[in-house]
Amino acid sequence: xxxxxxxxxxxxxxxxxxxxxxxxxxxxxxxxxxxxxxxxxxxxxxxxxxxxxxxxxxxxxxxxxxxxxxxxxxxxxxxxxxxxxxxxxxxxxxxxxxxxxxxxx
Numbered sequence: 001x002x003x004x005x006x007x008x009x010x011x012x013x014x015x016x017x018x019x020x021x022x023x024x025x026x027x028x029x030x031x032x033x034x035x036x037x038x039x040x041x042x043x044x045x046x047x048x049x050x051x052x053x054x055x056x057x058x059x060x061x062x063x064x065x066x067x068x069x070x071x072x073x074x075x076x077x078x079x080x081x082x083x084x085x086x087x088x089x090x091x092x093x094x095x096x097x098x099x100x101x102x103x104x105x
Contacts, residue, residue, distance in 0.1 A: 002026045002033040003053035010059045013066040024056075 003024050008016040029038040032050035042048075068075050 001028070001031055001049060001051065001053045003056055005056045005058060007058050007060045009061040009063055011063055011065065011067040011070070013070040015067045015070065016059065017067055019060070026053075 003026075004021055005024055006021045007019045009019060010016045025034050025036070027036045028034055029036050030048045031037060032044065032048050033052055037048065065071070
């Protein structure tokens with residue numbers, strides 16, 4: 001049956017931060033959740049299922065440092081693994097370049 005797989009990073013503090021959640025299609029013709037579900041006329045309630053398997057969880061990285069929350073870094077998305085609420089230096093440079101271009105006009 002179909003299911004979701006969620007990948008995580010496990011930081012040295014022990015926190016696991018989710019990175020990606022993706023649908024995995026079982027490709028079975030008797031699964032109503034699958035793209036390969038049998039489109040022909042059949043007794044679907046008797047023959048098919050629409051109950052997904054239990055979500056699968058997989059740790060894919062082990063950074064050698066604590067998560068942002070444990071390091072006291074506030075993040076915009078709140079999960080300890082996203083972008084900080086402060087603009088990056090490249091964003092600052094881009095906005096400065098745009099301002100200079102406007103002043104030249």
